[in-house]
Amino acid sequence: DTEVTQTPKHLVMGMTNKKSLKCEQHMGHRAMYWYKQKAKKPPELMFVYSYEKLSINESVPSRFSPECPNSSLLNLHLHALQPEDSALYLCASSQVFADRGTEAFFGQGTRLTVV
Amino acid sequence: AQRVTQPEKLLSVFKGAPVELKCNYSYSGSPELFWYVQYSRQRLQLLLRHISRESIKGFTADLNKGETSFHLKKPFAQEEDSAMYYCAVGSASKIIFGSGTRLSIRP
Secondary structure, eight states: OOOEEEEOSEEEEOTTOEEEEEEEEOSOOOEEEEEEEOTTSOOEEEEEEETTEEEEEOSOOTTEEEEEEETTEEEEEEESOOGGGOEEEEEEEEOOOSSSOOOOEEOOOEEEEEO | OOEEEOOOSEEEEETTSOEEEOOEEEOSSOOEEEEEEEOTTSOOEEEEETTTOOOBTTBEEOOBTTTTBOOEEESSOOGGGOEEEEEEEEOSSOEEEOOOEEEEEEO
């Protein structure tokens, strides 16, 4: 299995709702990522987990709360979002190397609309 | 500061013509350079990486450390090459993307 699977594919939520995005991979990768992609823009890194520990938080607002319950799963908990948070949220995974970069495998994304 | 610059938002060429998508980077240390591609309605996927020195779908990219460039080239464009192309730089579990170039191949 060489896929990263994200659910749901689409999500519409109100500004007072709490929802979660889910991501799963079974490639044995120990690094998992959340990216945010606005229309016609490149993916922007939000969070990186390495060996199930949060290693990078790119100054993301606290209304986004990541969680890595085990080496195969990555969640992004959403609460009190704003309409400008509407975007495609991409999950990715990769192997971990301390001294170099490596290929990341991306999911199809969750299209989030905040109303 | 880590930065990847793709100066062209859109590149339109005729089928059979050569293609060059430009990428310049600014990065301390020894990063890895990648080209990712996103075809219409498909997920973002790796096209090639500089350390493998492979030719994928006829595309090649040479890392020029002196010019800090990693331009993507293909001698003869095909219609199925139409897609969004992102240059990326990575180091120790962090991948930064350029702004992307949309390649459009005209028949």
